[in-house]
Amino acid sequence: MKPATALTDGIHREHFDCEYARMRPERSAQKWIAWGPLVTLPIVALAFRSSVTPWALMWLLAVTIFAGCKWQTWWSAFAMAQRVPNWRRSAAYLLLWPGMDPKPFFAPVRDRRCVQPYESLVALTKLILGVTFVVISKSTLLTGYSLTAGWVGMIGLILILHFGALQLVALGWQRVGISVEPIMNRPLASISLSDLWGKRWNRGFRTLVHKLIFRPVQRHYGPVAATLATFLASGLIHDFVISVPARAGYGLPTAYFLIQGFGVVVERSRIGAALGLGNGLRGRVWFAFIAATPLPLLFHAWFVMRVMLPFLHAI
DSSP states (O other): OHHHHHHHHHHHHHHHHHHHHHHHHHHHHHHHHHHHHHHHHHHHHHTTTTTSOHHHHHHHHHHHHHHHHHHHHHIIIIITTTOOOOHHHHHHHHHHOOOSOOHHHHSOOOOOOOOOHHHHHHHHHHHHHHHHHHHHHHHHGGGTOHHHHHHHHHHHHHIIIIIIIHHHHHHHHHHTTOOOOOSOOOGGGOSSHHHIIIIISOHHHHHHHIIIIIHHHHHHHOHHHHHHHHHHHHHHHHHHHHHHHHTOOTTHHHHHHHHHHHHHHHHHSHHHHHHTTTSHHHHHHHHHHHHHTTHHHHTOHHHIIIIIHHHHHHO
């Protein structure tokens, strides 16, 4: 009986090895299709580094990274799972929504949310305020306060895009029954640094890095390493988009996000809990101090002078 059993086991192992060998190239191809655009598109954008303005390169890098991330989330959610998504909803997710979670676009349509008029009014007000800031920054350019003008213009652009236009887009999808969450969720109402980065600021990017970086690292090395790895990845991406077009300030945006990561780790530690850094007034002061004080590292002077001010001149 033993020789027969051994022969049978050998046949089974051989069959498994053949199946695995057949599936391995398919999985490799699937992964390449999923991750290929995120790797290749920014490299293609870099090829134009010497032929475009620094601000145009900034937008090229930002758009190609964004497009690669969008494609990766869509492909991983549907193509690799051997599901055939609705092409209209696929186009809506890929082209008409900045978030990185495709599930709301392919879940059954829920009852349309009754969006209150004041919600749209608030978003529209922020958009108009952002436009005002941009106009002020352009006029300030004539007075010689260039660095100040750059910061005013950047604040205006953030208000226009993140708090104005994207909020209106989110409300529009909610009106038709697509239960997306706004990219920004009242960041100034944060009660802690963890609350800011985990629940309120740029939730589309947070969803992506939490899935692709935080969870895998946490499984193997724990939450502290996962937190620092996530912020390190965020810093490197921002360095790529900010410092590369400016051709200076390398490492400063990464340093900013590492400070945020260590701030979150301290906040969640026993010392942080004893000091009350995770909630209440102390939590708010902690988040405001850690997030705001090192901002000149993120948007360093080279970026403001070489990228943002020429862009403000051009628009």
